[in-house]
Amino acid sequence: MAERSNNSSSSARPQYHHFIPRFLLRNFAVFKHPGKITPKTSSSKKKSPPVPNRLNLLNLETGKLEQADVGHTFGFVDMYRDFDVSEPNQYDLEKRLSRLESDTSEIFRKAKRMHDAGKDEVQLSRKEKDLVRRFLFIMLYRNRTQAGRYEKSAEDYDSNDREFMLAYMNEKGFKRPRDVWFANIRAFLDVDLSTEPQVWKKQIEQRAFPHDAQWFFNNVQMSFLAFCTPEEDADEFILTQNAYSIFEGPNSARAWTDYHIFAPVSPKLMLVTRSFLLPSGFEEDETNRKMLLEATKSMHEVPEMSGSCLEDLPVAKARNNYTKVVNGKIELLHTKMSRDKHFFYFRFFPIKNLHVQKINAIFLEEALGTIAIVYKSPASLSRALEFYLLDDSLRIKQMYRAPPTNVFENDVWGKWSEDKAAPYLQLLERIAKELGTTVVTKFTLIDPGRASLGSALGTVQTDVYGKLGGTASTLIYDLDQANCLVQLVIKSDSMTRMQSKDSRDVMRQNRVELISSLPPRRVWLFVKQLRDLSKRNPKTRQLLPGQTSSPEGVEDAFANAYNVFKPNHLSRMIYKVADLETFTTWHPDVGLVRNFRSLEEDGHHVMEEIEMVFDNPGSIRDCGIKAIEGAVRILATQPCPPRHAIDTNTVYGFLSDEQLQELWLRNGVEMTFDTIMKDVLGESELQELKHVMFRHLYRVEFGGRVRG
Secondary structure (H helix, E strand, O other): OEEEOOOOOOOOOOOEEEOOOHHHHHHHOEOOOOOOOOOOOOOOOOOOOOOOOEEEEEEOOOOEEEEEEHHHOOEEEOOOOOOOOOOOOOOHHHHHHHHHHHHHHHHHHHHHHHHHOOOOEEEEEHHHHHHHHHHHHHHHHOOHHHHHHHOOOOOOOOOOOHHHHHHHHHHHOOOOHHHHHHHHHHHHHHOOOOOOHHHHHHHHHHHOOHHHHHHHHHHHHOEEEEEEEEOOOOOOOOEEOOHHHOEEOOEOOOOEOOOEEEEEEEOOEEEEEEEOOOOOOOOOOHHHHHHHHHHHHHOOOOHHHOOOOOOOOOOOOOEEOOEEEEOOEEEEOOOOOOHHHOEEEEEEEEEOHHHHHHHHHHHHHHOOOOOEEEEOOHHHHHHHHHHHHHOOOOOOOEEEOOOOOOOOOOOOOHHHEHHHHHHHHHHHHHHHHHOOOOOOOOOEEEOHHHOOOOOOOOOOOHHHHHHOOOOHHHHHHHHHHHHHHHHHHHHHHHHHOOOOHHHHHHHHHHHHHHHHOOOHHHHHHHHHHHHHHHOEOOOOOOEOOOOOOOOOOOHHHHHHOHHHEOOOOHHHHHHHHHHHHHHHHHOOOOOOOOOOOOHHHHHHHHHHHHHHHHHOOOOHHHOOEHHHHHHHHHHOOOOOOOHHHOOOOOHHHHOOHHHHHHHHHHHHHHHHHHHHHOOOOOHHHHHHHHHHHHHHHOOOOOOOOOOO
């Protein structure tokens, strides 16, 4: 049950490092079965009682219920050894972590001892509480995922913070991401948490990678600790390889919200880190808490599905000896007690079967891809498996079928791709039946080729998305980023609604520049989300009468002709045409109609039409298609029809010379478009692009729309 570092190449003796420390594994230990009866002897010496040193586990590699030795379970060979340094003591970091584990083990043993003795709570000093905090974060931070992230070279480092990481390495003189990881862990070990938070926050910011320093601060300061214990005797917590790095909350490629982080202490005791976004047992500042919670949910793709499945977990902040509660609010006692004299009283909160099994289900969901699941009693494992396999309320067990085209790589849907997840669920179902259940697994199979990934996209057009450089590995992140753009547009429009037109125009231009700098595939998803949102009731998100959720739009013409656009122009064109098309669809009375009456009656329509025909799309001279821009330059050298040739009684009489020339250029390009583009586009792509360019974006007539 051990893994070996890819860096193991030295002749020095390898060392085994536990993801889950042995002092915690021992709390789940059982005796070896079937066991051996030792005959009594006449020795007068008293022997120590036997100590269990085996673990009941479901081996996910062999698919069998087995037993394993405590000392060789959930570990990794040479995790912290630096094979590129010449220092004689290459295990310094492991030794420091061992000291941390040793110190923390005394605190956990005290908590378990008090719980097993039937006590209602355990008392911890501030120093002990801070030590537990440090231990829990480092357990979270040093997990196998983080280790794999930092094992890569600077050239191969591909996490979302790549640019920041490489800049930080250059600034600090680090050669490898692994050096940053080691330095960060040392900083987390060294920071003095006995000082005020604003003091130690500066310390950690000076020594650790900024993103991870902020993560450490948020983890320690934006949550509270609470102990939970099963209310029913038959219930127990299970233990997985990654149990100390699992959180509960919505997750996306861009960000996550960790409402709860778990730390199993024993089968009967769970230490939970709970976000202050959720109820903490006190009514203090509840209005602001709820506002922050809703704001946090709104950052996710589907806010109404971004809450916590454990929001009603019956836990509360620990009481202490330096505050009191008055009318549900916390007030400081009038004492001059120093921080080192502070004590905290942590209750053991009994939780019902539903909460126990929800936590176990989260563990089982995340166990896919690991090597084993540890349990104390077969009956408790049976209960956990049955709940997990039957549950259809937690949005878990969602498998992804590989797309039917070769646009996406086969392995990019992660561990929950059908080829990986289905065997895992089948294994759990088989074991559950061996343990006496009759469970039949409930799951969801999502076909990404025809999947609804957020209400704003509908059918995923994998072929078009693939043409723009998208893969399945980028889709979820791009959808999340596209949703953020939608929120940006909504908020910026709301903020400038009461401002002057000039101010709104400046804001819109800045927005165009921002969006134009983004990858075309992301902008393509964004305009589809924005259009879909405009078709829905803002409160219920249901489609409005007469609307459909079809994702096709005018932007597809540009996406399909992606190869004819100059670099950095396609995103701008996709956004402009979709923005203009959506606006005119929902504002049919804006602009001019064919039956122009008079300037007095239709003057405001003239200004609206000028904005839609000329100002918003800009000039065809800057359409981003090199061949078209070349043709425009040639046409521009030819004389434009004189103004006196225009009937001044028509709407064209209101246009400037520049605007008249723009229309003339557009007409000229439209007439020669087929000839210009026939060698670079197929016939269907050519005609689609031509229609969208000259009927939606660079319109060739002024005042040509018919109202109603």
